[in-house]
Amino acid sequence: MIRLVCNKFCSFIAEIWSRNDAKSTTACVNSSLQAPKLITSLEFLPDEILVEIIDYLNQFDVLALCLANSRFHSLCMNKLFKRVLFINPQWHQILHCRKLNTLTNTNYTILNKFEGIPWDKFKFCMGEEFDTDIYQEGHDYYVRIDDYKEPIHPTDQFNQISYQLLWISLRDISQAYIDRIKNTKIIGLFKKVACSLVDTTVEILDQLQGTFVKVKSLILDEIYAKHKDTCYKNR
Amino acid sequence: MARPKVTLVSSDGETFIVEQRVAERSITIKSAIEFAGVDGLTADIEIPLLIEGKVLKKVVEWCEHYKTTKFPEPDENQVDVLSRPPVLTKWDNKFFRLCFEQDMMFEIIMAANYLNINQLLHVGCTTVANMMKGNSTEQIRELFNVPNDFTPEEEAAIKREDRWTK
Numbered sequence: 001m002i003r004l005v006c007n008k009f010c011s012f013i014a015e016i017w018s019r020n021d022a023k024s025t026t027a028c029v030n031s032s033l034q035a036p037k038l039i040t041s042l043e044f045l046p047d048e049i050l051v052e053i054i055d056y057l058n059q060f061d062v063l064a065l066c067l068a069n070s071r072f073h074s075l076c077m078n079k080l081f082k083r084v085l086f087i088n089p090q091w092h093q094i095l096h097c098r099k100l101n102t103l104t105n106t107n108y109t110i111l112n113k114f115e116g117i118p119w120d121k122f123k124f125c126m127g128e129e130f131d132t133d134i135y136q137e138g139h140d141y142y143v144r145i146d147d148y149k150e151p152i153h154p155t156d157q158f159n160q161i162s163y164q165l166l167w168i169s170l171r172d173i174s175q176a177y178i179d180r181i182k183n184t185k186i187i188g189l190f191k192k193v194a195c196s197l198v199d200t201t202v203e204i205l206d207q208l209q210g211t212f213v214k215v216k217s218l219i220l221d222e223i224y225a226k227h228k229d230t231c232y233k234n235r
Numbered sequence: 236m237a238r239p240k241v242t243l244v245s246s247d248g249e250t251f252i253v254e255q256r257v258a259e260r261s262i263t264i265k266s267a268i269e270f271a272g273v274d275g276l277t278a279d280i281e282i283p284l285l286i287e288g289k290v291l292k293k294v295v296e297w298c299e300h301y302k303t304t305k306f307p308e309p310d311e312n313q314v315d316v317l318s319r320p321p322v323l324t325k326w327d328n329k330f331f332r333l334c335f336e337q338d339m340m341f342e343i344i345m346a347a348n349y350l351n352i353n354q355l356l357h358v359g360c361t362t363v364a365n366m367m368k369g370n371s372t373e374q375i376r377e378l379f380n381v382p383n384d385f386t387p388e389e390e391a392a393i394k395r396e397d398r399w400t401k
Contacts, residue, residue, distance in 0.1 A: 040338050042363070042379035049344060049360065056364035067372040069384045 043071065050075055241268075242281040243295065249288030250281075251295045258282070260298040261350035286349065290342040293334060297343075297355050300326060306354045323361060331362040 042050075054062055054076060066076035241258035243251045259265040264282060284291060334340045340363065347356035367375055376383060383390070 040341070040380055041382075042341065043381050045341055045344065046348075049348060049356075052357070052360045053363050053367075056361050057367060061364075061368050061370075064370060064372050065367060065375055068375050068381045070389075071384075072381070 043069070047075060239279045242279060243291060244281060244283045245288035245291040246283075246285050247288045249291065251291060253295060253299070254302070257295070257298045257302045260301065260355075261352050263349070263351040284350070286346050287342070289337075290339055290346050293330075293339060293343055294346050294350065294352070294355070297330060298352070300330075301354070323358060323365070327358050327362070331359065335362075335366075 045053075050072070054065065057065065062076050065072050067073065239255065240252045241255050241264070243253065243258065243264075245251070255268070259268070267282065268280065286294070331340060331343075334343050340359070344356060344359040344363070347353075347359055363379075366378065370378065375381065
């Protein structure tokens with residue numbers, strides 16, 4: 001989009017030059033063209049620029065911006081979903097699927113991965129629509145992929161995940177990393193987990209320990225390579 | 236023989252006479268000059284731009300400051316979500332702080348987009364992102380003059396979801 005604007009301008013300039021004496025190299029502006037009014041609100045920036053700004057935010061700030069108004073909500077959700085898209089099926093397998101109503105999508109399917117999360121917590125996350133058939137109250141029970149017969153790959157519905165579910169997923173998986181990293185070789189662990197959550201997690205960990213920045217740069221290529229396969233093969 | 240100059244003309248008629256290398260910080264202007272076949276200018280050239288004078292002045296100031304700096308080429312293969320924002324210099328911070336105080340921050344970013352000055356665009360976006368960091372939704376709205384267009388029902392629904400972020 002950015003390039004399109006520029007190309008248009010180049011064409012515009014070129015057209016002006018072609019209509020003028022090349023020797024004078026002085027271009028005239030069509031008087032009907034007016035500069036836009038002064039922009040005083042972030043909201044007036046075009047989507048492609050806002051997306052770039054969002055790219056530079058960490059997950060927490062994206063979530064804050066998400067609630068500013070409906071347009072930012074939409075842009076931020078797309079950003080969050082792109083990150084979720086990279087979830088590695090080999091890690092905390094995809095687990096849940098249900099329908100909800102939200103502001104932007106009505107009656108959509110939510111998928112997420114909650115393997116290893118206590119049922120009590122899981123039920124609380126799911127709210128009233130939770131499928132009680134597979135809920136075993138009172139047991140020290142953790143979510144398992146086997147409880148679902150037909151889990152759907154998240155890439156099929158990647159743009160339709162509730163961000164509250166996304167958030168808890170990120171938070172728990174991030175915590176899982178933090179806990180495990182205390183006793184595990186960092187690079188070895190991260191290489192096993194080829195998902196965008198690494199990106200998010202590393203952002204969090206960046207704030208805890210500067211060393212993770214180096215770790216991140218070592219595994220970017222591998223993450224991306226795996227992500228590409230993971231995202232599209234099940235579409 | 237003195238090198239020819241490039242005259243940039245703002246939408247409100249203000250003119251800025253700059254060296255060719257300063258003007259060519261803008262890929263758009265550079266392409267336009269090359270397209271018009273006046274590379275290695277033999278005569279002064281005038282280029283009209285759809286940018287207000289006070290905004291163009293700041294853009295020219297930035298281009299003048301970085302006229303000899305070589306910026307890294309963008310990596311086409313880089314994964315966007317894994318990219319890192321550019322590092323802001325003290326000069327950049329001061330530059331954009333002044334722009335923000337003068338209500339021109341977004342204008343500069345728009346102008347950088349229009350003129351295809353990638354580094355200025357990236358630095359501007361990074362500055363906005365840095366200003367957002369650590370702020371609540373309400374603070375972001377206030378800081379950047381973002382109207383809340385949610386209905387009370389919608390806002391209540393969003394806040395119900397928002398509890399998970401606390």
